[in-house]
Amino acid sequence: xxxxxxxxxxxQNVSVTFGGGEPALRSVDVTIRPGEITAIxxxxxxxxSTLLRAMGRLLRPTxxxxxxxxxxxxxxxxxxxxxxxxxxxxxxxxxEGLTVVDLVSxxxxxxxxxxxxxxxxxxxxxxxxxxxTGMLELAHARVDDLSGGQRQRAWIAMALAQETRVLLLxxxxxxxxxxxxxxxxxxxxxxxxxxxxxxxxxxxxxxxxARYSDRIIALSDGxxxxxxxxxxxxxxAVLATVFDLGATVILDPLTRRxxxxxxxxxxxxx
Amino acid sequence: xxxxAGGTGVLRSAPARGLLLLGLLAALVVCIAVGFAVGxxxxxxxxxxxxxxxxxxxxxxxxxLDQRIPRTLIAVVGGAALAVAGxxxxxxxxxxxxxxxxxxxxxxxxxxxxxxxxxxxxxxxAGFLWFAFAGAALAATIVTVLGRVAGGRRDSSPATLVxxxxxxxxxxxAISGIILLLSSxxxxxxxxxxxxxLSGNHDLSQLAPAFVFIGIGLxxxxxxxxxxxxxxxxxxxxxxxxRNLGRSRIVGLTAVTLLxxxxxxxxxxxxxxxxxxPHLVRLLVGPGHRWLLPFSTLVGGMLVLAAxxxxxxxxxxxxxxxxVVLAMVxxxxxxxxxxxxxxxxx
Amino acid sequence: MTATGEIxxxxxxxxxxxxxxxxxxxxxxxxxxxVLLTLAISILALGIGDxxxxxxxxxxxxxxxxxxxxxxxxxxxxxxxxxxGIAAGIALAVAGxxxxxxARNxxxxxxxxxxxxxxxxxxxxxxxxxxxxxxxxxxxxxxxxxAAMLGALLATVLVLVITGRTGLSGIQPLLVGIGVxxxxxxxxxxxxxxxxxxxAARANVWLTGSLNQRSWPEFWPIALSIxxxxxxxxxxxxxxxxxxxxxxxxxxxGVPVARTAIVLIGISVLLTAVSxxxxxPLGFVAxxxxxxxxxxxxxxxxxLFGAAAVGAFVxxxxxxxxxxxxxxxQLPAGAVIAIIGGPFLVWLLISQRRKTSL
Numbered sequence: 026x027x028x029x030x031x032x033x034x035x036x037q038n039v040s041v042t043f044g045g046g047e048p049a050l051r052s053v054d055v056t057i058r059p060g061e062i063t064a065i066x067x068x069x070x071x072x073x074s075t076l077l078r079a080m081g082r083l084l085r086p087t088x089x090x091x092x093x094x095x096x097x098x099x100x101x102x103x104x105x106x107x108x109x110x111x112x113x114x115x116x117x118x119x120x121e122g123l124t125v126v127d128l129v130s131x132x133x134x135x136x137x138x139x140x141x142x143x144x145x146x147x148x149x150x151x152x153x154x155x156x157x158t159g160m161l162e163l164a165h166a167r168v169d170d171l172s173g174g175q176r177q178r179a180w181i182a183m184a185l186a187q188e189t190r191v192l193l194l195x196x197x198x199x200x201x202x203x204x205x206x207x208x209x210x211x212x213x214x215x216x217x218x219x220x221x222x223x224x225x226x227x228x229x230x231x232x233x234x235a236r237y238s239d240r241i242i243a244l245s246d247g248x249x250x251x252x253x254x255x256x257x258x259x260x261x262a263v264l265a266t267v268f269d270l271g272a273t274v275i276l277d278p279l280t281r282r283x284x285x286x287x288x289x290x291x292x293x294x295x
Numbered sequence: 296x297x298x299x300a301g302g303t304g305v306l307r308s309a310p311a312r313g314l315l316l317l318g319l320l321a322a323l324v325v326c327i328a329v330g331f332a333v334g335x336x337x338x339x340x341x342x343x344x345x346x347x348x349x350x351x352x353x354x355x356x357x358x359x360l361d362q363r364i365p366r367t368l369i370a371v372v373g374g375a376a377l378a379v380a381g382x383x384x385x386x387x388x389x390x391x392x393x394x395x396x397x398x399x400x401x402x403x404x405x406x407x408x409x410x411x412x413x414x415x416x417x418x419x420x421a422g423f424l425w426f427a428f429a430g431a432a433l434a435a436t437i438v439t440v441l442g443r444v445a446g447g448r449r450d451s452s453p454a455t456l457v458x459x460x461x462x463x464x465x466x467x468x469a470i471s472g473i474i475l476l477l478s479s480x481x482x483x484x485x486x487x488x489x490x491x492x493l494s495g496n497h498d499l500s501q502l503a504p505a506f507v508f509i510g511i512g513l514x515x516x517x518x519x520x521x522x523x524x525x526x527x528x529x530x531x532x533x534x535x536x537x538r539n540l541g542r543s544r545i546v547g548l549t550a551v552t553l554l555x556x557x558x559x560x561x562x563x564x565x566x567x568x569x570x571x572x573p574h575l576v577r578l579l580v581g582p583g584h585r586w587l588l589p590f591s592t593l594v595g596g597m598l599v600l601a602a603x604x605x606x607x608x609x610x611x612x613x614x615x616x617x618x619v620v621l622a623m624v625x626x627x628x629x630x631x632x633x634x635x636x637x638x639x640x641x
Numbered sequence: 642m643t644a645t646g647e648i649x650x651x652x653x654x655x656x657x658x659x660x661x662x663x664x665x666x667x668x669x670x671x672x673x674x675x676v677l678l679t680l681a682i683s684i685l686a687l688g689i690g691d692x693x694x695x696x697x698x699x700x701x702x703x704x705x706x707x708x709x710x711x712x713x714x715x716x717x718x719x720x721x722x723x724x725x726g727i728a729a730g731i732a733l734a735v736a737g738x739x740x741x742x743x744a745r746n747x748x749x750x751x752x753x754x755x756x757x758x759x760x761x762x763x764x765x766x767x768x769x770x771x772x773x774x775x776x777x778x779x780x781x782x783x784x785x786x787x788a789a790m791l792g793a794l795l796a797t798v799l800v801l802v803i804t805g806r807t808g809l810s811g812i813q814p815l816l817v818g819i820g821v822x823x824x825x826x827x828x829x830x831x832x833x834x835x836x837x838x839x840x841a842a843r844a845n846v847w848l849t850g851s852l853n854q855r856s857w858p859e860f861w862p863i864a865l866s867i868x869x870x871x872x873x874x875x876x877x878x879x880x881x882x883x884x885x886x887x888x889x890x891x892x893x894x895g896v897p898v899a900r901t902a903i904v905l906i907g908i909s910v911l912l913t914a915v916s917x918x919x920x921x922p923l924g925f926v927a928x929x930x931x932x933x934x935x936x937x938x939x940x941x942x943x944x945l946f947g948a949a950a951v952g953a954f955v956x957x958x959x960x961x962x963x964x965x966x967x968x969x970x971q972l973p974a975g976a977v978i979a980i981i982g983g984p985f986l987v988w989l990l991i992s993q994r995r996k997t998s999l
Binding site: 392441457458459461462463464465466468469470472473475476477479480482483486487489490492566567570574615616618619620621622623625626627629630633634 | 747748803806807813815816817819820821823824826827828830831833834838839841842845846849925970972973975976977979980982983984985986987
């Protein structure tokens with residue numbers, strides 16, 4: 026890394042408050058390092074999704090700003106921004122009867138003109154996205170007929186087709202069984218190593234986060250309480266502070282990454 | 296879609312709600328007293344009291360006993376019935392925009408009333424009673440059956456019911472519309488019935504059947520409260536809580552038919568109350584049906600009574616019918632409340 | 642590559658130079674059929690009335706080869722009426738299709754915004770307050786439609802202003818729409834009971850939506866609004882596909898959701914208001930036509946062009962039935978549309994449930 030950090034996605038003192046309640050995010054300041062996979066973890070209600078959505082311009086921060094390449098993302102025309110930054114929210118909905126191809130081709134929208142709904146490049150790029158996600162055979166299947174894992178891969182194919190250099194994913198593995206979780210995370214990892222995409226993802230599973238990311242940011246109650254490599258963040262001390270969890274952390278012999286063995290809940294909660 | 300229109304309501308504790316219930320009851324009594332006293336000929340409260348006690352001058356007696364007391368009773372009972380019907384239908388369809396008329400009840404009643412006027416020459420509201428009720432029951436039955444058929448093996452899902460209700464209402468309204476177009480003498484009678492004009496003399500004994508239907512409907516509805524709470528969590532959760540969905544649906548829809556059929560038979564096809572009263576009550580006490588149902592009877596009754604009373608004095612010496620007042624005064628008031636609560640929460 | 646080694650394109654498309662579109666054969670066939678059916682029923686309708694003409698005479702007259710009386714009947718009397726019906730059908734169907742896709746709700750229609758109630762209040766006000774003067778002449782040709790437009794505008798502005806204060810979350814906007822509609826509907830009832838029965842009866846006729854006595858003065862405003870809508874919608878229509886995936890995905894793929902929704906809903910309101918001002922409320926068309934075209938074409942949303950064709954067909958066909966079924970009495974088209982619309986909606990329900998295994 027050179028002394029001058031290459032600027033890409035940055036949250037500058039971002040605060041978000043909904044309605045008249047407590048702030049969901051308190052002055053969060055974080056610079057995402059380009060070309061890395063960053064995982065955001067934290068207990069329910071800590072502001073993980075809020076931070077991701079603010080970074081993905083789905084939310085307007087009450088205070089502060091999100092910058093891409095030094096420019097406030099809300100000031101950029103949204104179509105132009107969509108070529109650089111994409112976000113896949115939790116549980117996206119697909120209308121009844123939509124085919125996989127139609128879904129994936131929506132990812133090409135930021136690159137198309139309105140009069141050119143199946144541009145020359147679309148066939149190739151959509152094809153490639155389907156291939157990378159292993160969905161080529163299912164290209165003409167209906168999204169609602171797919172299994173959970175296949176559906177998630179279809180959405181990721183759409184994100185791939187969008188060809189953004191920054192991709193944000195909100196809990197991409199929730200509701201998936203272990204095998205499919207691995208599929209999706211391996212896919213995301215390939216997007217990072219092969220396509221050089223900068224990935225930021227919210228994950229619930231700490232061991233998966235440790236295994237697949239370069240950097241982990243832990244949020245609690247709207248603030249960053251830990252930020253570093255998986256080895257630095259996934260430690261019993263941090264887990265106790267952030268999650269009120271007494272846990273043992275071992276080194277996974279296969280991946281050489283921290284793996285969490287949950288122990289007991291600390292403190293009285295329920 | 297959850298039913299909250301304002302979280303758990305302004306009043307959260309049981310004692311506070313109990314107090315409010317008593318307060319509303321007292322307010323209702325005041326409204327009734329005002330309803331007795333006010334009108335094209337104002338009566339002093341002592342004159343009212345005299346008549347109620349058995350004496351009073353003949354003119355006051357005529358006004359009170361033949362007109363005001365019956366119409367007050369009709370307004371309160373009708374309003375209560377519509378509000379409770381609204382709560383039940385909103386609970387069953389899990390749709391806060393549902394209105395008791397959704398089941399085709401209002402359209403069915405209206406059609407049969409139109410038929411009564413056009414083909415049987417009936418012009419007095421009391422004469423419409425059985426027609427209105429028959430039409431309501433028939434329409435509700437068709438919609439419910441359709442809902443089950445269209446829903447397939449599963450019990451009529453809320454969405455199907457809504458669509459079926461909209462469809463049948465439209466067809467029935469169209470048929471009424473055609474008859475009204477062909478016979479302007481029918482329109483001449485119908486246009487007053489449909490806005491719920493409660494003026495004139497009422498023979499309560501003739502209207503007794505409607506009160507009976509509403510009474511039965513209220514009893515069913517109040518007992519139905521816990522089922523409605525379970526239903527609001529979704530069909531699957533309701534089943535896992537031990538509810539028989541098919542039976543619950545029938546019970547609920549029967550209650551709605553009895554209540555709104557009875558209300559339409561009494562007051563004409565006034566709308567709005569069934570939709571809005573539950574919302575107002577939810578703003579106060581939240582979505583739990585244990586409170587929602589009793590509060591709705593009071594609020595619904597007061598709404599219609601207030602509308603009727605206002606209608607009597609707003610354009611003296613003429614009268615503005617209940618339905619028109621509810622729409623032109625009630626709707627803006629409701630919108631104002633929406634804006635207010637939003638501001639308060641923000 | 643498929644298992645047998647041949648390359649199958651992912652998406653069939655049509656390309657001319659830099660312009661391309663996805664080729665959906667079934668959708669195209671259905672839309673073409675709808676257009677042909679509309680043409681056919683229009684020619685039929687042009688020939689039916691007090692003086693019956695066979696279709697070949699109708700076509701000949703349209704092409705300029707009819708005799709004087711044929712020309713009078715077809716070109717002067719019937720054509721403007723049919724064209725008005727087609728225009729109203731197109732306008733309402735497109736308005737409905739836009740609302741259903743933008744609101745992601747099968748029951749959405751511009752009526753929810755109070756447009757139709759406002760238009761009705763305006764029209765009925767003029768008809769009842771104007772008395773017999775409003776039965777013909779200036780008041781009927783200009784006064785009533787203008788009042789209807791003003792009423793529609795007033796209602797829409799009210800909904801916008803109040804929604805601005807209540808916020809757009811959840812069902813608030815719908816409740817506001819319902820409240821505003823209720824108010825204007827109450828006003829309509831008030832006018833209806835305050836007027837002498839003759840005027841009330843005429844107002845009631847207007848309220849049912851009809852093509853009776855509609856001619857060029859009613860046609861041009863609708864045609865103009867369709868033109869405006871077309872110009873605005875051609876570049877925007879593809880965004881409707883994104884709306885279907887939810888606001889988040891739409892935004893993520895670069896659609897300015899709020900701005901687009903405002904424009905789309907604005908067009909929908911315009912089309913509905915102008916149509917209501919000209920022919921009265923024909924609400925069912927806006928609800929029905931999009932569902933018909935969507936189910937027939939097997940697409941995920943109603944195509945605007947296809948819906949327009951279906952809408953036009955429904956209005957012309959309903960008017961034809963309305964004119965002839967109880968001849969010599971001319972029923973209003975709106976009544977027939979609702980009578981067939983209702984059972985149609987029911988059939989829609991049943992067929993949909995059978996398809997998707999629930």
